[in-house]
Amino acid sequence: MPLNRIVVVEPSGFCAGVKRAVGMLEQALCELAPPIYCYRELVHNRQVIEQFTARGVRFVNCLDEVPEGANLVFSAHGVAPQIVEQARGRCLRVLDATCPFVARIHSKVRQFVAEGRTVFLVGHRTHDEVRGVVGEAPGAVMVIENPAEAEAVQVAPGTALAVVTQTTLSVADTAKTIGVLHSRFPALATLPQSDICLAVRNRQLGVSRLAEQVQRILVLGAQNSSNSQRLVEVAVAAGADATLISTLDDLADIDWQGVDQVGITAGASTPESFMQAVINALRRLNGAAVTRLRVATEDLAAAEPSLAEGDDNGQQRK
Ligand code: SF4
Numbered sequence: 001m002p003l004n005r006i007v008v009v010e011p012s013g014f015c016a017g018v019k020r021a022v023g024m025l026e027q028a029l030c031e032l033a034p035p036i037y038c039y040r041e042l043v044h045n046r047q048v049i050e051q052f053t054a055r056g057v058r059f060v061n062c063l064d065e066v067p068e069g070a071n072l073v074f075s076a077h078g079v080a081p082q083i084v085e086q087a088r089g090r091c092l093r094v095l096d097a098t099c100p101f102v103a104r105i106h107s108k109v110r111q112f113v114a115e116g117r118t119v120f121l122v123g124h125r126t127h128d129e130v131r132g133v134v135g136e137a138p139g140a141v142m143v144i145e146n147p148a149e150a151e152a153v154q155v156a157p158g159t160a161l162a163v164v165t166q167t168t169l170s171v172a173d174t175a176k177t178i179g180v181l182h183s184r185f186p187a188l189a190t191l192p193q194s195d196i197c198l199a200v201r202n203r204q205l206g207v208s209r210l211a212e213q214v215q216r217i218l219v220l221g222a223q224n225s226s227n228s229q230r231l232v233e234v235a236v237a238a239g240a241d242a243t244l245i246s247t248l249d250d251l252a253d254i255d256w257q258g259v260d261q262v263g264i265t266a267g268a269s270t271p272e273s274f275m276q277a278v279i280n281a282l283r284r285l286n287g288a289a290v291t292r293l294r295v296a297t298e299d300l301a302a303a304e305p306s307l308a309e310g311d312d313n314g315q316q317r318k
Pocket residue numbers: 015016017018076099100101102167168197198199200227268
């Protein structure tokens with residue numbers, strides 16, 4: 001059975017926070033003298049990092065690698081205050097590409113801790129975003145990865161508590177973890193709106209709808225992209241066969257036998273150029289027609305949290 005239909009879900013690919021971070025680094029390349037350093041990966045995507053590396057950006061994991069007084073960009077995932085201090089100590093000129101949705105979580109953690117609360121941070125403890133948020137108050141933020149950890153966590157009686165989450169988690173899995181925390185700690189303070197950002201929720205909605213139409217789904221994104229990995233999990237939970245595609249070479253491993261339709265989505269840090277390259281490769285291989293499935297219209301600029309009021313994050317990074 002030949003592949004005759006490729007369904008591309010929209011929205012997919014770059015979110016507003018990634019577009020903003022990429023745009024800031026592009027502008028820095030135009031306006032500032034090289035070299036420009038970036039602390040950690042600007043966004044979790046190999047193609048993006050390779051393209052900027054080829055243009056002279058130096059990605060570092062430690063500020064000791066950055067000469068005093070150099071230009072430094074903080075990634076979209078944000079950084080701990082200790083990194084901000086180190087940059088200041090080395091007289092680095094900082095451009096902060098932290099996504100406003102991530103900055104909002106930093107701000108809320110500072111606020112909760114100032115109220116005397118211990119904060120549960122639901123997320124993956126090795127992810128850059130989580131490391132940065134924990135750095136706001138290392139003794140007062142406890143990372144909870146899953147419902148089992150929510151069941152096991154212990155706090156002293158009478159401790160005032162709050163919960164926030166990483167921005168790129170699975171909506172369904174996070175609800176389970178927070179449900180456990182709420183049942184154990186009914187007075188837990190929460191934010192009025194979800195910390196999982198709109199772009200991530202839209203992409204998870206999209207892949208669920210896609211799974212109603214096609215059996216095979218390709219999720220385009222990097223292995224270390226949290227939101228791309230979550231899209232694979234959501235697709236599988238919805239009953240589809242889902243595969244993460246990080247490079248064009250990964251397509252060679254797909255078994256197309258019996259597959260006449262394939263769905264495509266892409267994580268929030270996957271560039272349009274890679275999506276197009278995959279679509280072109282599939283069309284060359286099989287001559288299939290491309291259709292679009294739009295599940296939401298994304299106006300993230302309107303949803304972007306304001307950093308102007310009650311949030312010192314922007315000030316702190318200057
Ligand atoms: S996925 Fe959401 S939180 Fe992460 S960079 Fe994009 S808009 Fe910001």
